[in-house]
Amino acid sequence: MKLAEVIVDVPTMQTDKPYTYLIPNDLKNQIAVGSRVAVPFGNGKRKVQGIIANIVNKSEKDMNFEIKEIDKVMDLNAVLNNELLELSAWLAKSTYSFRINCISTMLPSAMHAKYKRVVNLLDNNITDKDIINLFKNTKSIDFSEIDSNKKLLNKLMKLQKENKVSLEYLVNDKANSKKELFIKSNITSAEAEQYLKKVRKNSTNQQKLLHLILENDALEIKQSDLINRYQISNSTIATATNKKWILKKQVEVYRNPYKSKVSRNYPLKLNHDQSLAVNKIAESINDHNKDVFLLEGVTGSGKTEVYLQTIQKALVNGKTALMLVPEISLTPQIVNRVKGRFGELVAVLHSGLSKGERYDEWRRINEGKAQVVVGARSAIFAPLKNIGVIIMDEEHDPSYKQDDNPRYQTREVAKWRGNYNNCPVVLGSATPSLESRARASKKVYQLLKLPRRINNHKLPNVNVVDMREELAKNGQEDFSEPLLSAIKQRLSKNEQVVLMLNRRGFSSFVMCRDCGFVLKCPNCDISLTLHMDTYSMKCHYCGHEEPIPKVCVNCKSRKIRYYGTGTQKAQKELLKLIPEAKIIRMDVDTTRKKGAHEKLLNRFGNNEANILLGTQMIAKGLDFPNVTLVGVLNADTSLDLPDFRSSERTFQLLTQVSGRAGRAEKEGQVYIQTFNPDNYAIQLAKQQNYEKFYAREMHIRHEMNYPPYYFTIKITANGGQEQRVASKIFEISKYLKAKLNNTAIFLGPSPSSIAKIKNQYYYQIIIKYKNEPKLNECLQFILNYYQKDAQKGLYINIDSEPLSFM
Ligand SMILES: Nc1ncnc2c1ncn2[C@@H]1O[C@H](COP(=O)(O)OP(=O)(O)OP(=O)(O)O)[C@@H](O)[C@H]1O
Numbered sequence: 001m002k003l004a005e006v007i008v009d010v011p012t013m014q015t016d017k018p019y020t021y022l023i024p025n026d027l028k029n030q031i032a033v034g035s036r037v038a039v040p041f042g043n044g045k046r047k048v049q050g051i052i053a054n055i056v057n058k059s060e061k062d063m064n065f066e067i068k069e070i071d072k073v074m075d076l077n078a079v080l081n082n083e084l085l086e087l088s089a090w091l092a093k094s095t096y097s098f099r100i101n102c103i104s105t106m107l108p109s110a111m112h113a114k115y116k117r118v119v120n121l122l123d124n125n126i127t128d129k130d131i132i133n134l135f136k137n138t139k140s141i142d143f144s145e146i147d148s149n150k151k152l153l154n155k156l157m158k159l160q161k162e163n164k165v166s167l168e169y170l171v172n173d174k175a176n177s178k179k180e181l182f183i184k185s186n187i188t189s190a191e192a193e194q195y196l197k198k199v200r201k202n203s204t205n206q207q208k209l210l211h212l213i214l215e216n217d218a219l220e221i222k223q224s225d226l227i228n229r230y231q232i233s234n235s236t237i238a239t240a241t242n243k244k245w246i247l248k249k250q251v252e253v254y255r256n257p258y259k260s261k262v263s264r265n266y267p268l269k270l271n272h273d274q275s276l277a278v279n280k281i282a283e284s285i286n287d288h289n290k291d292v293f294l295l296e297g298v299t300g301s302g303k304t305e306v307y308l309q310t311i312q313k314a315l316v317n318g319k320t321a322l323m324l325v326p327e328i329s330l331t332p333q334i335v336n337r338v339k340g341r342f343g344e345l346v347a348v349l350h351s352g353l354s355k356g357e358r359y360d361e362w363r364r365i366n367e368g369k370a371q372v373v374v375g376a377r378s379a380i381f382a383p384l385k386n387i388g389v390i391i392m393d394e395e396h397d398p399s400y401k402q403d404d405n406p407r408y409q410t411r412e413v414a415k416w417r418g419n420y421n422n423c424p425v426v427l428g429s430a431t432p433s434l435e436s437r438a439r440a441s442k443k444v445y446q447l448l449k450l451p452r453r454i455n456n457h458k459l460p461n462v463n464v465v466d467m468r469e470e471l472a473k474n475g476q477e478d479f480s481e482p483l484l485s486a487i488k489q490r491l492s493k494n495e496q497v498v499l500m501l502n503r504r505g506f507s508s509f510v511m512c513r514d515c516g517f518v519l520k521c522p523n524c525d526i527s528l529t530l531h532m533d534t535y536s537m538k539c540h541y542c543g544h545e546e547p548i549p550k551v552c553v554n555c556k557s558r559k560i561r562y563y564g565t566g567t568q569k570a571q572k573e574l575l576k577l578i579p580e581a582k583i584i585r586m587d588v589d590t591t592r593k594k595g596a597h598e599k600l601l602n603r604f605g606n607n608e609a610n611i612l613l614g615t616q617m618i619a620k621g622l623d624f625p626n627v628t629l630v631g632v633l634n635a636d637t638s639l640d641l642p643d644f645r646s647s648e649r650t651f652q653l654l655t656q657v658s659g660r661a662g663r664a665e666k667e668g669q670v671y672i673q674t675f676n677p678d679n680y681a682i683q684l685a686k687q688q689n690y691e692k693f694y695a696r697e698m699h700i701r702h703e704m705n706y707p708p709y710y711f712t713i714k715i716t717a718n719g720g721q722e723q724r725v726a727s728k729i730f731e732i733s734k735y736l737k738a739k740l741n742n743t744a745i746f747l748g749p750s751p752s753s754i755a756k757i758k759n760q761y762y763y764q765i766i767i768k769y770k771n772e773p774k775l776n777e778c779l780q781f782i783l784n785y786y787q788k789d790a791q792k793g794l795y796i797n798i799d800s801e802p803l804s805f806m
């Protein structure tokens with residue numbers, strides 16, 4: 001007897017294990033490991049979705065309990081292959097989350113959203129009576145009306161294999177796969193020539209169409225192209241259809257998320273360091289080695305070209321390739337370079353796409369139509385088969401860690417898949433994470449270096465501006481004298497400037513000068529930010545919005561002042577100081593609309609503006625040859641955070657953004673404004689000396705018992721009642737202290753650094769440890785034990801290797 005182990009879509013601790021179901025005989029051929037099914041669950045009539053994790057054979061006498069049957073199959077194909085199923089199990093264990101949540105994370109949301117399924121008829125010459133009956137008046141039918149008819153289902157499965165029907169998902173009642181109207185010629189060229197002689201001389205439109213048919217054998221063209229490109233009117237098309245010169249036809253097309261014309265590009269001749277790197281990686285690809293490479297290359301050293309030619313090597317070997325970039329919407333330039341090189345072979349996956357676009361791209365990968373995937377964090381779960389190389393650009397980027405369940409680090413998943421596929425993983429960065437660089441020192445990773453910029457262009461010259469002096473001298477807080485005159489000079493030469501200010505909005509907070517009162521969010525433990533475009537105070541955590549106060553809420557004083565400059569205010573001030581400046585502002589507020597980011601960058605690339613002013617989203621990946629000056633308005637925003645990684649982040653950010661200057665012929669220049677000019681992270685960013693920073697920071701981490709010398713884990717409790725949250729976390733801390741070695745170091749329990757978000761209180765413990773074989777078991781116990789509190793609104797979350805201690 002065949003039994004299926006099903007992971008059900010009920011994310012709780014008790015249900016986080018496969019349930020066994022009987023596979024009814026008539027579904028035997030349709031069910032495979034990785035298929036989605038509907039199964040009865042609990043004792044009521046409830047049906048839930050599930051994924052088949054395993055199929056086992058059991059003899060009847062081994063079964064001593066009553067077992068329920070699978071109700072129906074949701075797809076005609078498995079949606080998760082063996083690799084991804086195995087990965088989901090590993091992911092659940094290593095991130096302390098439910099397996100079903102891991103599976104959901106892996107699948108495009110169109111597959112877990114509300115949907116309707118339809119079967120489309122693709123072939124009109126089917127002879128089977130049942131099928132003819134089924135599609136009597138229509139070309140597509142609702143799958144749920146027939147999915148319990150097992151006989152019909154069997155026939156449809158067969159027809160699908162022969163490409164005679166297709167199953168599709170309709171999300172929110174909108175067709176999930178997109179169709180376009182095509183025009184097909186219904187006559188031969190010779191016939192067209194005959195008709196040409198017959199049409200009236202003044203029907204120029206019909207003549208145009210006939211010429212088109214005459215010149216193009218078996219013409220097939222989008223109706224919209226016919227109208228727009230060839231200026232053939234709707235009425236001509238109607239006439240031609242009546243005369244049976246042409247046929248209309250609906251063709252399924254994949255939505256193309258990158259409509260802007262991508263210009264084709266070709267492999268460049270590699271320099272010495274680049275070819276050394278490509279050869280090393282290619283060797284690994286050929287030999288099926290699971291090496292991890294760390295490609296440490298200064299900004300503008302041509303890392304992207306190394307990635308592209310490595311991908312090429314994988315393709316030549318008949319393999320696929322996966323390339324990850326940080327939050328892709330921020331780096332359309334890179335996507336265009338990959339698309340420009342590999343064209344149709346490329347699928348793009350990231351959160352900026354619509355559900356439908358994402359689903360289409362996912363299907364193209366799953367069906368083997370795309371061999372190269374480029375995408376942000378979750379693209380690491382792309383259903384690529386036979387992977388030849390996995391690349392992570394900017395491997396140090398914080399966006400590679402998911403900050404919600406499952407809290408995975410993409411780098412670890414990449415290594416898991418590299419291991420499974422017997423292929424190398426390439427981690428690239430100008431400023432690698434300390435963890436990765438340390439592993440390279442220990443020869444766990446292979447270090448490849450690109451120490452020079454392309455064509456030996458110089459790294460930009462970086463100046464640190466002491467804002468304490470500037471403030472005393474000129475009373476200027478935002479734009480120092482040296483930066484301002486450098487901007488003016490560059491603009492007069494028609495060169496471009498990039499300015500970074502890591503704070504959006506107008507002012508970061510308002511404070512009463514008489515009593516010191518700061519306006520805070522009523523739901524969160526954080527001050528409200530002033531926004532001038534909406535004339536309101538906003539909370540950046542929960543979205544709360546209120547009017548700008550005219551008098552102090554606390555003492556009724558009118559002396560309310562704005563403190564801290566955000567991008568909006570900087571833009572306004574800069575325009576006052578340099579009226580001829582043409583500024584593009586780029587932050588969360590100006591890039592909210594789909595495609596806005598790309599549009600702004602294109603405008604900057606076309607020299608429609610001479611200053612790009614933005615938050616850290618402008619720091620990485622941009623390659624504009626005309627940018628010769630970079631200014632950092634306030635280098636201290638990331639330095640002031642109370643976190644052990646704040647120096648590392650600051651160094652990375654400053655080095656990355658500096659690297660935008662002088663990438664081509666013209667030399668670059670950088671000004672970093674700071675109130676901490678002597679800080680080592682700022683001084684070493686001035687030298688753009690990663691290796692020195694690495695050595696210095698490792699020393700500090702060693703002294704302070706921080707990663708990578710220690711492993712870390714963060715346990716957070718949250719809930720609506722502060723008292724209860726606090727007492728839970730103390731309980732947990734006590735339990736763990738008793739269980740773990742006394743070499744484990746506990747930080748806390750304490751309130752999290754933002755102690756309240758959306759009316760939820762947060763308390764945490766951080767544990768630093770070297771070797772704790774019992775830890776995993778203890779944490780599983782905690783999750784189990786406190787499961788009962790989840791119903792009462794008290795949650796425990798575990799973050800392995802958290803990005804910050806805050
Ligand atoms: N071998 C080569 N010959 C000529 N030009 C090259 C070569 N390799 C790369 N380039 C060009 O050099 C410029 C910088 O390369 P690229 O953007 O790949 O650098 P990068 O190392 O990724 O930089 P960053 O880390 O700053 O983003 C690009 O315009 C690229 O086209």
Ligand SMILES: [Zn+2]
Nearest residue numbers: 512515552555
């Ligand atoms: Zn006051």
Ligand SMILES: [Zn+2]
Nearest residue numbers: 521524539542
């Ligand atoms: Zn809030």
